[in-house]
Amino acid sequence: MKDHFARRALAVKRSAIRELLKLTEKPDIISFAGGLPDPETFPREELARIAADELRGHYRNVLQYGLTEGSLTFRQALLPWLRTQGLHLELGQLLVTTASQQGLDLLGKAFIDPGDVVFCDLPTYLGAIQAFSLFQADKVGVPLLEDGMDVDVLEERIREAKRAKKTLKAIYVIPDFQNPTGITTSWEKRKRLLEIARREDLLIFEDNPYGELRFAGEPIPSIRSMDTEGRVIMLVTLSKVLSAGLRLAVLIADGELMEVLVRMKQATDLCTSKLTQHLAARYFNECSIEDHLKELRVVYRGKRDAMVAALERYMPTDEGIIWTHPDGGLFLWVSLPEELDTDEMFPHTLEHKVAYVPGKAFFVDGTGHNTMRLSFSVSTEAEIDEGIRRLSAVVREELAAKRVGSVA
Numbered sequence: 378m379k380d381h382f383a384r385r386a387l388a389v390k391r392s393a394i395r396e397l398l399k400l401t402e403k404p405d406i407i408s409f410a411g412g413l414p415d416p417e418t419f420p421r422e423e424l425a426r427i428a429a430d431e432l433r434g435h436y437r438n439v440l441q442y443g444l445t446e447g448s449l450t451f452r453q454a455l456l457p458w459l460r461t462q463g464l465h466l467e468l469g470q471l472l473v474t475t476a477s478q479q480g481l482d483l484l485g486k487a488f489i490d491p492g493d494v495v496f497c498d499l500p501t502y503l504g505a506i507q508a509f510s511l512f513q514a515d516k517v518g519v520p521l522l523e524d525g526m527d528v529d530v531l532e533e534r535i536r537e538a539k540r541a542k543k544t545l546k547a548i549y550v551i552p553d554f555q556n557p558t559g560i561t562t563s564w565e566k567r568k569r570l571l572e573i574a575r576r577e578d579l580l581i582f583e584d585n586p587y588g589e590l591r592f593a594g595e596p597i598p599s600i601r602s603m604d605t606e607g608r609v610i611m612l613v614t615l616s617k618v619l620s621a622g623l624r625l626a627v628l629i630a631d632g633e634l635m636e637v638l639v640r641m642k643q644a645t646d647l648c649t650s651k652l653t654q655h656l657a658a659r660y661f662n663e664c665s666i667e668d669h670l671k672e673l674r675v676v677y678r679g680k681r682d683a684m685v686a687a688l689e690r691y692m693p694t695d696e697g698i699i700w701t702h703p704d705g706g707l708f709l710w711v712s713l714p715e716e717l718d719t720d721e722m723f724p725h726t727l728e729h730k731v732a733y734v735p736g737k738a739f740f741v742d743g744t745g746h747n748t749m750r751l752s753f754s755v756s757t758e759a760e761i762d763e764g765i766r767r768l769s770a771v772v773r774e775e776l777a778a779k780r781v782g783s784v785a
Protein backbone atom coordinates (compact mmCIF):
# COMPACT_ATOMS: atom_id res chain seq x y z
CA MET A 378 0.00 0.00 0.00
CA LYS A 379 3.03 2.28 0.33
CA ASP A 380 2.68 3.39 -3.30
CA HIS A 381 -0.64 4.97 -2.45
CA PHE A 382 0.81 7.62 -0.18
CA ALA A 383 1.54 11.14 -1.33
CA ARG A 384 5.25 11.98 -1.25
CA ARG A 385 4.58 14.74 1.25
CA ALA A 386 2.98 12.31 3.70
CA LEU A 387 6.10 10.16 3.70
CA ALA A 388 8.26 13.26 4.23
CA VAL A 389 6.84 13.71 7.72
CA LYS A 390 8.52 11.67 10.42
CA ARG A 391 6.65 10.35 13.43
CA SER A 392 6.94 12.78 16.30
CA ALA A 393 9.52 11.39 18.71
CA ILE A 394 7.79 13.28 21.48
CA ARG A 395 4.38 11.74 20.90
CA GLU A 396 5.96 8.28 20.91
CA LEU A 397 7.83 9.02 24.11
CA LEU A 398 4.83 10.48 25.82
CA LYS A 399 3.11 7.12 25.51
CA LEU A 400 5.92 5.53 27.54
CA THR A 401 5.95 8.29 30.11
CA GLU A 402 2.25 8.23 30.90
CA LYS A 403 2.66 5.62 33.65
CA PRO A 404 1.77 7.20 36.99
CA ASP A 405 5.04 6.28 38.76
CA ILE A 406 7.19 8.11 36.19
CA ILE A 407 8.21 11.69 36.82
CA SER A 408 7.98 13.13 33.34
CA PHE A 409 9.77 16.25 32.19
CA ALA A 410 8.97 15.20 28.63
CA GLY A 411 5.63 16.74 27.65
CA GLY A 412 5.36 20.46 27.03
CA LEU A 413 1.90 20.66 28.52
CA PRO A 414 0.60 23.54 30.62
CA ASP A 415 -0.14 22.73 34.26
CA PRO A 416 -3.80 21.55 34.28
CA GLU A 417 -4.27 22.95 37.79
CA THR A 418 -3.97 26.42 36.25
CA PHE A 419 -6.94 26.01 33.91
CA PRO A 420 -9.74 28.38 35.04
CA ARG A 421 -12.26 25.55 35.18
CA GLU A 422 -14.92 27.15 37.40
CA GLU A 423 -15.18 30.24 35.22
CA LEU A 424 -15.23 28.18 32.03
CA ALA A 425 -17.83 25.77 33.45
CA ARG A 426 -20.15 28.64 34.32
CA ILE A 427 -19.69 30.31 30.94
CA ALA A 428 -20.08 27.02 29.03
CA ALA A 429 -23.37 26.18 30.74
CA ASP A 430 -24.71 29.63 29.99
CA GLU A 431 -23.56 29.66 26.36
CA LEU A 432 -24.89 26.18 25.65
CA ARG A 433 -28.29 26.79 27.20
CA GLY A 434 -28.77 30.42 26.30
CA HIS A 435 -26.95 30.77 23.00
CA TYR A 436 -26.99 27.30 21.45
CA ARG A 437 -28.34 28.54 18.13
CA ASN A 438 -25.19 30.57 17.72
CA VAL A 439 -22.38 28.67 19.43
CA LEU A 440 -23.32 25.20 18.13
CA GLN A 441 -23.49 26.55 14.59
CA TYR A 442 -20.87 27.05 11.85
CA GLY A 443 -19.03 30.36 12.03
CA LEU A 444 -16.96 32.70 9.91
CA THR A 445 -13.74 31.27 8.49
CA GLU A 446 -11.86 34.32 9.78
CA GLY A 447 -13.18 33.61 13.27
CA SER A 448 -16.01 34.89 15.39
CA LEU A 449 -16.21 38.70 15.55
CA THR A 450 -16.96 38.51 19.27
CA PHE A 451 -13.85 36.48 19.96
CA ARG A 452 -11.53 38.57 17.82
CA GLN A 453 -12.93 41.73 19.36
CA ALA A 454 -12.37 40.34 22.86
CA LEU A 455 -8.71 39.63 22.10
CA LEU A 456 -7.82 43.09 20.77
CA PRO A 457 -7.27 44.83 24.15
CA TRP A 458 -5.05 41.98 25.38
CA LEU A 459 -3.02 42.05 22.17
CA ARG A 460 -2.65 45.83 22.58
CA THR A 461 -1.01 45.24 25.97
CA GLN A 462 1.58 43.26 24.01
CA GLY A 463 2.31 46.20 21.70
CA LEU A 464 0.12 44.79 18.92
CA HIS A 465 -2.27 47.48 17.71
CA LEU A 466 -4.49 45.56 15.36
CA GLU A 467 -7.81 45.61 13.59
CA LEU A 468 -10.18 42.67 13.34
CA GLY A 469 -9.24 42.01 9.72
CA GLN A 470 -5.64 41.33 10.72
CA LEU A 471 -6.68 38.38 12.89
CA LEU A 472 -7.45 34.90 11.61
CA VAL A 473 -8.62 32.51 14.30
CA THR A 474 -7.01 29.10 13.96
CA THR A 475 -7.50 25.75 15.61
CA ALA A 476 -4.54 26.61 17.85
CA SER A 477 -1.17 27.59 16.46
CA GLN A 478 -0.28 24.17 15.08
CA GLN A 479 -2.96 24.82 12.48
CA GLY A 480 -1.45 28.26 11.91
CA LEU A 481 1.85 26.56 11.04
CA ASP A 482 0.02 24.23 8.66
CA LEU A 483 -1.67 27.19 6.96
CA LEU A 484 1.70 28.93 6.58
CA GLY A 485 2.99 25.83 4.85
CA LYS A 486 -0.05 25.65 2.59
CA ALA A 487 0.09 29.32 1.66
CA PHE A 488 3.82 29.84 1.23
CA ILE A 489 5.88 26.68 0.84
CA ASP A 490 6.44 24.83 -2.41
CA PRO A 491 8.64 21.70 -2.38
CA GLY A 492 12.29 22.72 -1.98
CA ASP A 493 11.59 26.26 -0.72
CA VAL A 494 13.95 27.29 2.04
CA VAL A 495 12.75 28.05 5.56
CA PHE A 496 15.48 29.07 7.99
CA CYS A 497 15.00 27.92 11.57
CA ASP A 498 16.92 27.63 14.83
CA LEU A 499 19.04 24.65 15.70
CA PRO A 500 17.19 23.39 17.76
CA THR A 501 13.60 24.42 17.03
CA TYR A 502 10.01 23.41 17.75
CA LEU A 503 9.35 19.90 16.54
CA GLY A 504 5.76 20.64 15.48
CA ALA A 505 7.02 23.33 13.10
CA ILE A 506 9.57 20.93 11.64
CA GLN A 507 6.72 18.50 11.02
CA ALA A 508 4.35 21.10 9.61
CA PHE A 509 6.94 22.47 7.16
CA SER A 510 8.10 18.96 6.23
CA LEU A 511 4.57 18.23 5.06
CA PHE A 512 5.10 20.83 2.35
CA GLN A 513 8.57 19.48 1.58
CA ALA A 514 10.32 22.63 2.75
CA ASP A 515 14.09 22.69 2.71
CA LYS A 516 14.57 23.42 6.42
CA VAL A 517 17.92 25.11 6.90
CA GLY A 518 19.10 25.13 10.51
CA VAL A 519 21.02 28.03 12.03
CA PRO A 520 22.66 27.61 15.46
CA LEU A 521 20.84 29.22 18.35
CA LEU A 522 23.05 31.26 20.68
CA GLU A 523 22.24 32.57 24.16
CA ASP A 524 20.60 35.68 22.66
CA GLY A 525 18.87 34.08 19.69
CA MET A 526 19.70 32.85 16.21
CA ASP A 527 23.34 33.27 15.11
CA VAL A 528 22.65 35.93 12.49
CA ASP A 529 26.16 35.75 11.01
CA VAL A 530 25.63 32.09 10.23
CA LEU A 531 22.16 32.96 8.92
CA GLU A 532 23.78 35.40 6.46
CA GLU A 533 26.15 32.65 5.36
CA ARG A 534 23.32 30.14 4.89
CA ILE A 535 21.40 32.73 2.87
CA ARG A 536 24.40 33.23 0.58
CA GLU A 537 24.79 29.46 0.15
CA ALA A 538 21.10 28.98 -0.63
CA LYS A 539 21.20 31.78 -3.18
CA ARG A 540 24.31 30.33 -4.83
CA ALA A 541 22.45 27.01 -5.08
CA LYS A 542 19.59 28.94 -6.78
CA LYS A 543 17.06 27.91 -4.15
CA THR A 544 13.89 29.87 -3.44
CA LEU A 545 14.18 31.54 -0.06
CA LYS A 546 10.86 31.99 1.69
CA ALA A 547 10.94 32.60 5.41
CA ILE A 548 12.68 32.66 8.74
CA TYR A 549 10.83 30.78 11.48
CA VAL A 550 11.54 31.92 15.04
CA ILE A 551 10.16 31.64 18.57
CA PRO A 552 11.72 34.74 20.13
CA ASP A 553 10.36 34.39 23.68
CA PHE A 554 11.37 31.42 25.85
CA GLN A 555 11.87 29.27 22.82
CA ASN A 556 10.70 25.68 22.61
CA PRO A 557 12.83 23.63 23.26
CA THR A 558 15.56 25.74 24.92
CA GLY A 559 13.84 28.50 26.89
CA ILE A 560 16.14 31.02 25.16
CA THR A 561 14.93 34.57 24.44
CA THR A 562 16.04 36.52 21.38
CA SER A 563 17.53 39.91 22.25
CA TRP A 564 16.06 43.15 20.95
CA GLU A 565 19.15 43.76 18.77
CA LYS A 566 18.79 40.36 17.15
CA ARG A 567 15.07 40.83 16.55
CA LYS A 568 15.96 44.04 14.68
CA ARG A 569 18.71 42.27 12.74
CA LEU A 570 16.34 39.48 11.72
CA LEU A 571 13.85 42.03 10.45
CA GLU A 572 16.56 43.91 8.55
CA ILE A 573 17.77 40.69 6.93
CA ALA A 574 14.21 39.69 6.05
CA ARG A 575 13.67 43.11 4.43
CA ARG A 576 16.88 43.00 2.47
CA GLU A 577 16.29 39.45 1.23
CA ASP A 578 12.53 39.86 0.82
CA LEU A 579 11.79 37.02 3.25
CA LEU A 580 8.77 36.51 5.44
CA ILE A 581 9.23 36.04 9.17
CA PHE A 582 7.04 33.47 10.89
CA GLU A 583 7.05 34.61 14.53
CA ASP A 584 5.61 31.95 16.81
CA ASN A 585 4.87 33.22 20.29
CA PRO A 586 3.13 30.81 22.67
CA TYR A 587 5.18 31.77 25.74
CA GLY A 588 5.76 35.55 25.63
CA GLU A 589 3.09 36.24 28.25
CA LEU A 590 4.66 33.72 30.61
CA ARG A 591 7.58 35.97 31.51
CA PHE A 592 8.40 35.66 35.21
CA ALA A 593 11.73 37.50 35.27
CA GLY A 594 13.39 40.34 33.36
CA GLU A 595 11.84 42.92 31.08
CA PRO A 596 9.59 42.18 28.10
CA ILE A 597 11.15 42.67 24.66
CA PRO A 598 8.95 43.93 21.80
CA SER A 599 7.84 41.28 19.34
CA ILE A 600 9.30 41.36 15.83
CA ARG A 601 5.79 41.84 14.52
CA SER A 602 5.40 45.02 16.59
CA MET A 603 8.52 46.48 14.89
CA ASP A 604 7.39 45.50 11.40
CA THR A 605 6.13 48.31 9.17
CA GLU A 606 5.76 46.31 5.96
CA GLY A 607 3.55 43.39 6.94
CA ARG A 608 6.27 40.79 6.37
CA VAL A 609 6.01 39.28 9.84
CA ILE A 610 3.22 36.79 10.35
CA MET A 611 2.71 36.12 14.02
CA LEU A 612 1.05 33.22 15.80
CA VAL A 613 -0.41 33.80 19.27
CA THR A 614 -2.00 30.80 20.93
CA LEU A 615 -4.17 30.56 24.04
CA SER A 616 -2.89 27.05 24.74
CA LYS A 617 -0.33 28.04 27.35
CA VAL A 618 -2.13 31.04 28.84
CA LEU A 619 -5.70 29.77 29.13
CA SER A 620 -6.27 26.18 28.00
CA ALA A 621 -4.70 23.90 25.40
CA GLY A 622 -7.96 21.97 25.04
CA LEU A 623 -9.89 24.94 23.70
CA ARG A 624 -7.59 24.75 20.63
CA LEU A 625 -7.56 28.46 19.93
CA ALA A 626 -4.97 30.81 18.47
CA VAL A 627 -4.83 33.83 16.22
CA LEU A 628 -2.66 34.28 13.21
CA ILE A 629 -1.75 37.93 12.63
CA ALA A 630 -1.19 38.93 9.01
CA ASP A 631 -1.99 41.72 6.57
CA GLY A 632 -3.62 42.39 3.23
CA GLU A 633 -3.05 39.92 0.49
CA LEU A 634 -1.17 37.49 2.75
CA MET A 635 -4.21 37.35 4.99
CA GLU A 636 -6.59 36.84 2.06
CA VAL A 637 -4.71 33.76 0.91
CA LEU A 638 -4.39 32.42 4.44
CA VAL A 639 -8.15 32.71 4.91
CA ARG A 640 -8.68 30.66 1.74
CA MET A 641 -6.28 28.03 3.05
CA LYS A 642 -8.17 27.91 6.32
CA GLN A 643 -11.49 27.56 4.52
CA ALA A 644 -10.22 24.60 2.55
CA THR A 645 -8.81 23.05 5.72
CA ASP A 646 -11.71 23.11 8.18
CA LEU A 647 -14.20 25.85 7.21
CA CYS A 648 -13.98 27.39 10.66
CA THR A 649 -12.64 26.89 14.16
CA SER A 650 -15.10 25.74 16.83
CA LYS A 651 -17.47 28.58 17.55
CA LEU A 652 -18.25 27.13 20.93
CA THR A 653 -14.68 27.39 22.21
CA GLN A 654 -14.23 30.82 20.65
CA HIS A 655 -17.24 32.07 22.55
CA LEU A 656 -16.11 30.51 25.81
CA ALA A 657 -12.78 32.26 25.47
CA ALA A 658 -14.39 35.53 24.37
CA ARG A 659 -16.52 35.63 27.48
CA TYR A 660 -13.55 34.68 29.61
CA PHE A 661 -11.61 37.64 28.21
CA ASN A 662 -14.60 39.98 28.60
CA GLU A 663 -15.74 38.91 32.08
CA CYS A 664 -12.60 37.72 33.87
CA SER A 665 -9.16 39.25 34.17
CA ILE A 666 -6.62 37.56 31.92
CA GLU A 667 -3.98 39.77 33.56
CA ASP A 668 -4.77 38.40 37.03
CA HIS A 669 -4.75 34.89 35.63
CA LEU A 670 -1.38 35.46 33.97
CA LYS A 671 0.03 36.81 37.22
CA GLU A 672 -0.90 33.54 38.91
CA LEU A 673 0.59 31.47 36.09
CA ARG A 674 3.86 33.38 36.32
CA VAL A 675 4.11 32.68 40.05
CA VAL A 676 3.45 28.98 39.49
CA TYR A 677 5.97 28.59 36.66
CA ARG A 678 8.62 30.72 38.33
CA GLY A 679 8.41 28.47 41.40
CA LYS A 680 8.84 25.41 39.21
CA ARG A 681 11.71 26.90 37.19
CA ASP A 682 13.44 27.80 40.45
CA ALA A 683 12.91 24.29 41.79
CA MET A 684 14.40 22.75 38.64
CA VAL A 685 17.41 25.05 38.50
CA ALA A 686 18.07 24.51 42.23
CA ALA A 687 17.83 20.73 41.81
CA LEU A 688 20.17 20.76 38.80
CA GLU A 689 22.66 22.78 40.83
CA ARG A 690 22.28 20.41 43.75
CA TYR A 691 22.48 17.05 41.97
CA MET A 692 24.14 17.32 38.54
CA PRO A 693 27.87 16.59 38.44
CA THR A 694 29.51 20.03 38.28
CA ASP A 695 32.93 19.24 36.93
CA GLU A 696 31.79 17.56 33.74
CA GLY A 697 30.91 20.53 31.51
CA ILE A 698 27.19 19.94 31.89
CA ILE A 699 25.28 23.15 31.23
CA TRP A 700 21.66 24.25 31.24
CA THR A 701 19.70 27.34 30.30
CA HIS A 702 18.12 29.63 32.88
CA PRO A 703 14.91 30.80 31.19
CA ASP A 704 13.10 33.98 32.25
CA GLY A 705 9.74 32.49 31.30
CA GLY A 706 7.97 29.68 29.50
CA LEU A 707 7.90 26.01 30.37
CA PHE A 708 11.26 24.52 29.40
CA LEU A 709 14.92 24.43 30.04
CA TRP A 710 17.62 22.80 27.99
CA VAL A 711 20.51 20.68 29.15
CA SER A 712 23.72 19.95 27.22
CA LEU A 713 25.70 16.95 28.43
CA PRO A 714 29.31 16.04 27.57
CA GLU A 715 29.80 14.98 23.93
CA GLU A 716 30.32 11.32 24.78
CA LEU A 717 26.78 10.92 26.09
CA ASP A 718 23.84 10.25 23.80
CA THR A 719 20.44 11.17 25.24
CA ASP A 720 18.61 8.79 22.87
CA GLU A 721 20.71 5.89 24.17
CA MET A 722 20.37 7.05 27.75
CA PHE A 723 16.59 7.30 27.60
CA PRO A 724 15.68 3.65 28.42
CA HIS A 725 18.06 3.81 31.37
CA THR A 726 16.35 6.90 32.77
CA LEU A 727 12.94 5.30 32.26
CA GLU A 728 14.11 2.42 34.46
CA HIS A 729 14.81 5.08 37.06
CA LYS A 730 11.28 6.38 36.53
CA VAL A 731 12.11 9.75 35.08
CA ALA A 732 11.68 11.04 31.52
CA TYR A 733 12.85 13.88 29.28
CA VAL A 734 12.86 14.53 25.54
CA PRO A 735 16.14 13.65 23.79
CA GLY A 736 17.31 16.78 21.99
CA LYS A 737 18.09 15.34 18.57
CA ALA A 738 14.46 15.47 17.42
CA PHE A 739 14.62 19.28 17.55
CA PHE A 740 17.58 19.60 15.18
CA VAL A 741 16.80 19.67 11.47
CA ASP A 742 20.42 18.71 10.72
CA GLY A 743 20.44 15.55 12.87
CA THR A 744 22.89 16.91 15.49
CA GLY A 745 22.20 17.47 19.20
CA HIS A 746 22.78 13.88 20.35
CA ASN A 747 24.01 15.06 23.80
CA THR A 748 21.13 17.44 24.58
CA MET A 749 17.74 17.14 26.24
CA ARG A 750 14.65 19.23 26.89
CA LEU A 751 13.24 19.34 30.39
CA SER A 752 9.79 20.74 30.96
CA PHE A 753 9.11 22.03 34.47
CA SER A 754 5.44 22.76 33.87
CA VAL A 755 3.42 19.80 35.10
CA SER A 756 5.44 18.27 37.94
CA THR A 757 5.16 19.57 41.49
CA GLU A 758 8.23 21.21 43.01
CA ALA A 759 8.83 18.07 45.13
CA GLU A 760 8.60 15.87 42.03
CA ILE A 761 10.99 18.17 40.19
CA ASP A 762 13.54 17.78 42.97
CA GLU A 763 13.19 13.99 43.03
CA GLY A 764 13.13 13.70 39.23
CA ILE A 765 16.31 15.71 38.79
CA ARG A 766 17.97 13.66 41.55
CA ARG A 767 17.16 10.46 39.62
CA LEU A 768 18.20 11.96 36.28
CA SER A 769 21.49 13.18 37.69
CA ALA A 770 22.21 9.72 39.08
CA VAL A 771 21.72 8.24 35.61
CA VAL A 772 23.99 10.87 34.05
CA ARG A 773 26.70 10.04 36.60
CA GLU A 774 26.38 6.31 35.91
CA GLU A 775 26.46 6.83 32.14
CA LEU A 776 29.52 9.05 32.40
CA ALA A 777 31.30 6.54 34.61
CA ALA A 778 30.43 3.69 32.21
CA LYS A 779 31.70 5.63 29.18
CA ARG A 780 34.91 6.51 30.93
CA VAL A 781 35.56 2.94 32.08
CA GLY A 782 34.76 1.84 28.51
CA SER A 783 37.20 4.30 26.99
CA VAL A 784 39.99 3.29 29.41
CA ALA A 785 39.44 -0.41 28.62
Ligand SMILES: Cc1ncc(COP(=O)(O)O)c(C=O)c1O
Nearest residue numbers: 412476477478502551556614616
Ligand atom coordinates in the same frame (compact mmCIF):
# COMPACT_ATOMS: atom_id res chain seq x y z
C1 LIG B 1 6.65 27.00 19.63
C2 LIG B 1 5.31 26.33 19.57
N1 LIG B 1 4.51 26.57 18.54
C3 LIG B 1 3.30 26.01 18.45
C4 LIG B 1 2.86 25.12 19.42
C5 LIG B 1 1.50 24.49 19.24
O1 LIG B 1 0.62 24.89 20.18
P1 LIG B 1 -0.95 24.92 19.95
O2 LIG B 1 -1.25 24.21 18.67
O3 LIG B 1 -1.51 24.25 21.14
O4 LIG B 1 -1.29 26.36 19.89
C6 LIG B 1 3.66 24.84 20.53
C7 LIG B 1 3.23 23.88 21.53
O5 LIG B 1 3.93 23.44 22.38
C8 LIG B 1 4.93 25.46 20.60
O6 LIG B 1 5.77 25.24 21.61
